[in-house]
Amino acid sequence: MASFDPLLDKDGVRLAVDDAIATVTLTNxxxxxxxxxxxxxxxxxxxxLLPGTVRVVVLRAEGKSFSAGLDRQAFTPEGFDGEPSFIDLARGSDAELDAAIAEYQDGFTWWRRSDIVSVAAVQGHAIGAGFQLALACDLRVVADDVQFAMRETGLGLVPDLTGTHPLVGLVGYARALEICATGRFVGAEEAQRSGLANLAVPAGRLDDSVAELAAALVAAPRDALIETKALLQGAVERTYEEQRVAERAAQGRRLRDLAGLSD
Structure with a gap:
């Protein structure tokens, strides 16, 4: 993975960029x-901070676990230094509470931008917020020791970091409900079989496998990949006929561009 000077390195997050591929690493x-x-x-x-040259973003984590989820210190009266505790937030107005959660969600929303493809490399535990962060990405490659779990419901909460929409889209409503309600672990074999993971590999091959996938994604013509991603993202909400129209319009743009006739 990238080893050059990072554009960002603070609060447990490091961002490094190598031309068309950016790597975001969890560093705690x-x-x-x-x-x-x-x-x-x-x-x-x-x-x-992503430069416009970036086409693929790899999300990875140092250590044996991708992310064990929310630091429980958030629920103590003290909270984190310089931060309101979650108890303090709960005592605020509805508008203040909504604004705080919306700000938290911002870290999870940009991974599906149409101009990039994001790939999560997930090993060990990916629990709660960790599971939702992996779900925020377009694609997931998992090590054979991965353990996904959504524990929020069992704590009297709900998954609120944008994870519910992709989870239902990937595994369907019934299985998503069962995973959230029970809080059980989902291992690598089930993750790949159910669609949570695109690929499951031995832990020692995780970084190499993700690098190979990133290289294949970068090899595709950028504008064609952007159009294809937009088509697929909108397919669920469009009717069959609407999707046909969207395909024709997208292909028209691509043909004009290839013929040098685009505006």
């Missing part, structure tokens, strides 16, 4: 990459 293995509001803001900043 001592705490199993547990998440905090500061980390979420750093993730959002990483998205804002």
């Amino acid at each position: 293995p001592a705490k199993r990459n547990a998440q905090s509001p500061a980390l979420w803001r750093a993730l959002a900043e990483a998205g804002r």
